Amino acid sequence: MTKIDDYKNNSISAWCPGCSNFGILNAVKNAFVKLDKLPQEIVIVSGIGQAPKLPHYLKCNVFNGLHGRALPVATGIKAVNPELTVLTVCGDGDFYGEGGNHLLHTFRRNPDITSIVHNNQVYALTKGQASPTTELGVKTKLQFDGVREEPLNPLALAIIMNCSFVARGFAGDLEFLSEIIVAGIQHKGFAMIDIIQPCVTFGVHQSPWYKDKIYRLGNDHNPNDKEAALKKATATGDKIATGIFYINNKPIFPEKEINLTENFGTDKKVLTELEKSFC
Amino acid sequence: MTKIDDYKNNSISAWCPGCSNFGILNAVKNAFVKLDKLPQEIVIVSGIGQAPKLPHYLKCNVFNGLHGRALPVATGIKAVNPELTVLTVCGDGDFYGEGGNHLLHTFRRNPDITSIVHNNQVYALTKGQASPTTELGVKTKLQFDGVREEPLNPLALAIIMNCSFVARGFAGDLEFLSEIIVAGIQHKGFAMIDIIQPCVTFGVHQSPWYKDKIYRLGNDHNPNDKEAALKKATATGDKIATGIFYINNKPIFPEKEINLTENFGTDKKVLTELEKSFC
Amino acid sequence: MTETSIIICGQAGQGIQTVGYVLAKAVLRSGYYIFAWQDFQSRIRGGESSFRLVISEKPISSLPEKYDILVSMDKSNTPLYTPLIKSSGIIIAENGSGENFIEVPFQKIAVDIGGNKIYSNASAVGAVSGILGLDFKKIENVLKEEFSKKSDEVADKNIKVAKYSYDETVKNNSKKFPPVKELKNPGRKILTGNESLALGAIAGGCRFMSAYPMTPSTGVITYLSETSQKTGILIEQAEDEIAAINMIIGASFAGVRSLTATSGGGFALMVEGLSLAAMTETPVVVVLGQRPGPATGLPTRTEQGELNFALNAAPGEFPRFIFAPSDAVSAFHLMIKAFEMSQKYRVPVIILTDQYLADSYWTVEDFNFENIKLNDYFSKPEDVAGEFKTYSITDTGISERLKPGESENLVIADSDEHDQYGHITENLTIRKMMVEKRWKKLCLMTDEMNVVVPDGFDKAEIVLVSWGSNGGIVSEVAGILSKKGTKTESINYTEILPLKIPKEFFDKKRKFKIIVVENNFTGQFAGLLEKEGVKIDGKINKYNGLPFTAEEITGEIKKKYDKN
Amino acid sequence: MTETSIIICGQAGQGIQTVGYVLAKAVLRSGYYIFAWQDFQSRIRGGESSFRLVISEKPISSLPEKYDILVSMDKSNTPLYTPLIKSSGIIIAENGSGENFIEVPFQKIAVDIGGNKIYSNASAVGAVSGILGLDFKKIENVLKEEFSKKSDEVADKNIKVAKYSYDETVKNNSKKFPPVKELKNPGRKILTGNESLALGAIAGGCRFMSAYPMTPSTGVITYLSETSQKTGILIEQAEDEIAAINMIIGASFAGVRSLTATSGGGFALMVEGLSLAAMTETPVVVVLGQRPGPATGLPTRTEQGELNFALNAAPGEFPRFIFAPSDAVSAFHLMIKAFEMSQKYRVPVIILTDQYLADSYWTVEDFNFENIKLNDYFSKPEDVAGEFKTYSITDTGISERLKPGESENLVIADSDEHDQYGHITENLTIRKMMVEKRWKKLCLMTDEMNVVVPDGFDKAEIVLVSWGSNGGIVSEVAGILSKKGTKTESINYTEILPLKIPKEFFDKKRKFKIIVVENNFTGQFAGLLEKEGVKIDGKINKYNGLPFTAEEITGEIKKKYDKN
Numbered sequence A, B: 001m002t003k004i005d006d007y008k009n010n011s012i013s014a015w016c017p018g019c020s021n022f023g024i025l026n027a028v029k030n031a032f033v034k035l036d037k038l039p040q041e042i043v044i045v046s047g048i049g050q051a052p053k054l055p056h057y058l059k060c061n062v063f064n065g066l067h068g069r070a071l072p073v074a075t076g077i078k079a080v081n082p083e084l085t086v087l088t089v090c091g092d093g094d095f096y097g098e099g100g101n102h103l104l105h106t107f108r109r110n111p112d113i114t115s116i117v118h119n120n121q122v123y124a125l126t127k128g129q130a131s132p133t134t135e136l137g138v139k140t141k142l143q144f145d146g147v148r149e150e151p152l153n154p155l156a157l158a159i160i161m162n163c164s165f166v167a168r169g170f171a172g173d174l175e176f177l178s179e180i181i182v183a184g185i186q187h188k189g190f191a192m193i194d195i196i197q198p199c200v201t202f203g204v205h206q207s208p209w210y211k212d213k214i215y216r217l218g219n220d221h222n223p224n225d226k227e228a229a230l231k232k233a234t235a236t237g238d239k240i241a242t243g244i245f246y247i248n249n250k251p252i253f254p255e256k257e258i259n260l261t262e263n264f265g266t267d268k269k270v271l272t273e274l275e276k277s278f279c
Numbered sequence C, D: 001m002t003e004t005s006i007i008i009c010g011q012a013g014q015g016i017q018t019v020g021y022v023l024a025k026a027v028l029r030s031g032y033y034i035f036a037w038q039d040f041q042s043r044i045r046g047g048e049s050s051f052r053l054v055i056s057e058k059p060i061s062s063l064p065e066k067y068d069i070l071v072s073m074d075k076s077n078t079p080l081y082t083p084l085i086k087s088s089g090i091i092i093a094e095n096g097s098g099e100n101f102i103e104v105p106f107q108k109i110a111v112d113i114g115g116n117k118i119y120s121n122a123s124a125v126g127a128v129s130g131i132l133g134l135d136f137k138k139i140e141n142v143l144k145e146e147f148s149k150k151s152d153e154v155a156d157k158n159i160k161v162a163k164y165s166y167d168e169t170v171k172n173n174s175k176k177f178p179p180v181k182e183l184k185n186p187g188r189k190i191l192t193g194n195e196s197l198a199l200g201a202i203a204g205g206c207r208f209m210s211a212y213p214m215t216p217s218t219g220v221i222t223y224l225s226e227t228s229q230k231t232g233i234l235i236e237q238a239e240d241e242i243a244a245i246n247m248i249i250g251a252s253f254a255g256v257r258s259l260t261a262t263s264g265g266g267f268a269l270m271v272e273g274l275s276l277a278a279m280t281e282t283p284v285v286v287v288l289g290q291r292p293g294p295a296t297g298l299p300t301r302t303e304q305g306e307l308n309f310a311l312n313a314a315p316g317e318f319p320r321f322i323f324a325p326s327d328a329v330s331a332f333h334l335m336i337k338a339f340e341m342s343q344k345y346r347v348p349v350i351i352l353t354d355q356y357l358a359d360s361y362w363t364v365e366d367f368n369f370e371n372i373k374l375n376d377y378f379s380k381p382e383d384v385a386g387e388f389k390t391y392s393i394t395d396t397g398i399s400e401r402l403k404p405g406e407s408e409n410l411v412i413a414d415s416d417e418h419d420q421y422g423h424i425t426e427n428l429t430i431r432k433m434m435v436e437k438r439w440k441k442l443c444l445m446t447d448e449m450n451v452v453v454p455d456g457f458d459k460a461e462i463v464l465v466s467w468g469s470n471g472g473i474v475s476e477v478a479g480i481l482s483k484k485g486t487k488t489e490s491i492n493y494t495e496i497l498p499l500k501i502p503k504e505f506f507d508k509k510r511k512f513k514i515i516v517v518e519n520n521f522t523g524q525f526a527g528l529l530e531k532e533g534v535k536i537d538g539k540i541n542k543y544n545g546l547p548f549t550a551e552e553i554t555g556e557i558k559k560k561y562d563k564n
């Protein structure tokens, strides 16, 4: 069995003291322990932002790519080496803003990867502009008159796009969050986990505000029921559900799981056969 | 009153003989007549593909831009000159594939433009690859083993994203289609009209196949009812609904409708005032 | 027959490509060399298009100014292409008049014999092969191979129609051309530049390709898709070009050789990804098939307007390889080299092609598969001492490479500036070290470059310099000029960056004139040489979307230098 | 006091920028010149950062190697910045020891006097101004202006704390610095490069800006957003950089001057849009704020690594303008020129800045608003004869322009190759004409370019050539070297493309050495000159993410040329 310390590295974090990102980091480590994944079996692909620095504070394989482009990189990795456990870690700007088109089509492609989205409703690293999930009317330096654009509902979007696994976590509920992450990783297919991640620096709401409102989805919610999932995802009112909203088992990409990394060079017989068609 | 001929230009079409694009072209012209729009009042922004050649076969202002990028161009035009009637004309690859991220965020931004999507379920101009709406299993030169990715449901996506006006048309039902286009243009906000556009060259299904299945949404459908709209949009079975699925009135971008094109140069008083803060 | 040139013209969708291809293959098998270029519009049906086929006893890779035979499948196309036919040439069409005109009722024969006008193409094939005096058996075989994929009946009908048309033409027309002879057929092949690139990718160990369709490069992924069941290469159409390059970066990071292909507009979208590949030192091979720009430009035409873009694309500074194949053989071998170099140096490689190279059919003597040797540039985990460093500082700038998951060693890559382990850093001393590490590779990279220079070329009066797909044309021009008395040599660059320049170019007292021939407006390759201090004596540029012909270049030189 | 230099250091989030800014403004109002550079990390809280402030009686735009005063707001930062302090310098901090150390309990004073440790900054401001002998009234005013935006109470408390700290410092320390005097204050301004660009955009008639946040350029849109109610400029944050450039292309097509701003990675995503602007001849102005690459690189540091990228970015060939401001005044005026030129020639204009220019505070004597004259380059619909042609062929390459919707004239633009009306064409004769039309503009465009050259510079021993933000530094170096006996001149390029080169550079017998100073590894500007045939005698490059200091360059030159 692996231990929390197996994933510990000695980097000094660049996150703000007290940030809820630390909670997510711990939940991720916990999930790895629960799954007994060796660091070498894991690849975390991340984008650019505060949240995407996460894999630098862990021990595992890491590809810290471009802002908005974690999904295709992760897809490429998993496509050629299905033995790896591949996750993405992104910010909400990263994942829903710059990277929106990849998300839309990853729902359709359904690679077997797990995406963790630190949804702090802000572009933190660039110092506080509105993200696609910022609420209407919130004023920022750039949205000087307040946000005019309707916030995007990631869960509803994922469900309507038949995403294979859709969940919401709360950075302040480490235990449940790590359970959700475990389930997401275990799920065969694309698992999107949106995490409410209060930002102590730029955030409109802080953890205590959320604590009152957040509840865990119970056994009465059937994640195979799309309609119910959608209802939960679009529910308005004072309560915020966390947990697994939707599960939709469907073929993954690529259908044949072959470790192509073991496959070096090309059979000259094949070449010769192909060549014939040109004679 | 304007007449059909007011929109006629003498270009020779590069579309295949018999293509259903011609039906859409006529429906668009009809709509302009019904709305009594002068050619000069209209701007059509298009992408790249077979369908986006449409504005070259019309008389109006035209901006034929890049593959996938019609929406932001149209948004920019309408933002600074609200007096113009701005449409986009795109292919399904153009609009849902390359341009997916703009679509996602245009739903949120809600500019007062009307988007016509020629959904022929194929990348026609590049000779027949799968588009985001091609059905599972369809074989193409590139999707040699058949399409593996789930088709995108544009209407459901639009509705869940609270798109301001969501409709489906059929290129073979000119009359109803032009009514829908009229309604879309009249609607204040972002109107997305997905049009079933059978491709005689690469298409899996042709017009007669559709004719049997297509029906017009009647008065029993209330487009203000989001749930009903979603149900219609996700309905499976043999029938294909056309008409206005969903209407959601909400603030447009930009909220203040000011014709900035009439506004030349800068008041030096403002500059002087701003300058003071740096002293 | 030593050389015959044919235009087959018609509307898009009429299948003139099939006519041309069947003829080309049959002639190839009679031991001739083939070169064929396709000229088409950005549309699916209708309009104007042509398949230009040159048949020769000698290797050939350029087009003539005027052709021997016009085969017109479409009335409205005939007048457009007639001006390209020699006065001694002939026109084969459904109807028309004049001395050089051969009337063949393609459609009538198709319907009468095959029962459907879709066999008009077979009828055209038959007529032309009759005129050429081709052994019909050759045509029959090719038709069988091509159409039995559909059904035996279709194949049969094609053959029947072709045969009828062949016999009729032979009967009704005294041959006007020296017939195609039966030469020795050493098993030559014809294939397009794109097919050749794809074959090179297979030979180069490619395991993953992702791309978004874009003319003129789509053929690469299409071929790899069609053959994927045999090769085991994984193919994925991406949602956009940004996804395509990021997917292959992922796959390459995981440990497999990966490819993408696009054109200028799509490449523009890949540029940020290119810099990601460079910063993370993840090998990628990107095919950039040029077409006339800016923006959408002329999607189906040819140009060499994106050399400077390829050289300088992407934020930040890093070394890269740029190759520009001249023909199908060169495309094949450079693709293999691209994979090898990108793996060895962990840098991006760009392969510049253009519509002329990508869509043309080229004759290949032999790919020499037996000489291909791929090297595995990954280290063995057991050879790694201590904690693994993705970006270890070495004398060469090249660091050891491991695959994630293969061993306990963790592989860490970062698009931020990073330390040797791959972790993000803001230590500016490390920053400086890393910039130097990345650039240190340049020295060895330059050693890998080959520029083929004719012996004693500096004794010539004129040295024509070209790059990429103009190689064949320019070498032909050199031959023509030399024959006419102006000693001319040609040097074609296919390995462009890091740039190597023959020392003779810098000789202040050199006697030869350097004339750079390029398919662009600004003379981009000339500029590259100038930057290094080479004086350019003349530039010949074409930018209307069409390839050069040898006659054209010869004419320009004559005009400029008053050479015979 | 003639010149004093100060480092204020601390963690991100501690507000050292406020300390520095308040001091800078107060000193400015005493008639001094200010220059301040900000050095920070890519994080929100913690870590290491500094605000470097130089106060001088003379204009100044560069940083010293060593500073007079260190103000440390954070214990862990103190040892990092202490090495940058002169041996005669002093350190002001909460605690420490040594002769040059002044202990000021920032936090204690903040809590005791203001009731909250957030007033520590005010305490630091007070202490430093005490040391500098600043008239406290000046500080009080600035604090009031800055903090009364929040509330009068906050302003008051800040003032109280600062005053207390000021008095204590004055009381307890014998002054070590010649005090700040009351010079004549001619109403100078301080502002960052980004603010200056934004102000230039307002003055240049900008009506629409869309951008996606990216360091170091975000400040441009932020300033325009903050002032939008006054200016009426419409601001929209885009979902990505592709949307940003396409939105401004749309707005510009509709008829308004439009702007976007980004950094290298975002610019990469705009490259296809850039070629769309070029092909459709739609004016756009794009600010490219450089930072060290490749890829994400060092987001908050400085570099000049994207000149070649800006020069060659985008598929296809087309002319463009590139400007690279040297300081705030230059940023302001070049932004206006950018708008004018892009409108006049209907071409894209790229403004190259870098973190050094964008984030630094520069002193501006006067923007001379009264001299700004904007021209309306649109035609009057009534002056248009016949059917309107968006791309009419003219002698200059410049076509008439109209706004869609303004009249019966239809405005048609196309990213495909097009005819004069703007409709898609595959006519290759028109293609050729259109390529030539687009390039014809180059001639007049070149005439618009200014390169400021000192009189008789060719009599110097050394001519230092730089571009963009290095102008001030390099001119200082020239002064130092000249004073030491090596006659040195400096030429700083702010108007880069189309490139104009002083004829003296080409003189084979020139006596002066050309040394090019750039913040990059490969010497990109040097390469540009070389391409045109200029021999470069030396290159000085820095690429660790930090700006040059004059001492550093002087040292390099000494090393290389053994010049004292």
Ligand SMILES: Cc1ncc(C[n+]2csc(CCOP(=O)(O)OP(=O)(O)O)c2C)c(N)n1
Pocket (backbone or CB within 6 Å): A048, A049, A050, A051, A052, A066, A067, A090, A091, A092, A093, A094, A095, A098, A118, A120, A122, A123, A124, A125, A126, A131, D212, D213, D214, D215, D241, D265, D266, D269, D296
């Ligand atoms: C192409 C590109 N555009 C913009 C940026 C600048 N950028 C860096 S992080 C960021 C936003 C971060 O927000 P989010 O993804 O929500 O992460 P957070 O910092 O909030 O955790 C932006 C816009 C970039 N690095 N690359």
Ligand SMILES: Cc1ncc(C[n+]2csc(CCOP(=O)(O)OP(=O)(O)O)c2C)c(N)n1
Pocket (backbone or CB within 6 Å): B048, B049, B050, B051, B052, B066, B067, B090, B091, B092, B093, B094, B095, B118, B120, B122, B123, B124, B125, B126, B131, C212, C213, C214, C215, C241, C265, C266, C269, C296
């Ligand atoms: C950036 C970019 N990528 C790819 C292309 C090539 N391309 C042109 S049209 C097209 C697809 C057309 O499909 P669709 O949008 O569905 O239009 P249709 O032709 O089917 O009407 C593609 C991929 C391009 N022009 N630009």
Ligand code: SF4
Pocket (backbone or CB within 6 Å): A014, A015, A016, A018, A019, A020, A021, A050, A051, A120, A124, A125, A198, A199, A200, A201, A202, A203, D044, D045
């Ligand atoms: S800015 Fe916000 S989200 Fe980012 S590390 Fe700080 S508190 Fe956390």
Ligand code: SF4
Pocket (backbone or CB within 6 Å): B014, B015, B016, B018, B019, B020, B021, B050, B051, B120, B124, B125, B198, B199, B200, B201, B202, B203, C044, C045
């Ligand atoms: S390819 Fe299909 S969609 Fe395009 S014009 Fe032809 S029939 Fe219409």
Ligand SMILES: [Mg+2]
Pocket (backbone or CB within 6 Å): A049, A091, A092, A093, A118, A119, A120, A121, A122, A123, A124, A131
């Ligand atoms: Mg965020």
Ligand SMILES: [Mg+2]
Pocket (backbone or CB within 6 Å): B049, B091, B092, B093, B118, B119, B120, B121, B122, B123, B124, B131
């Ligand atoms: Mg389509």
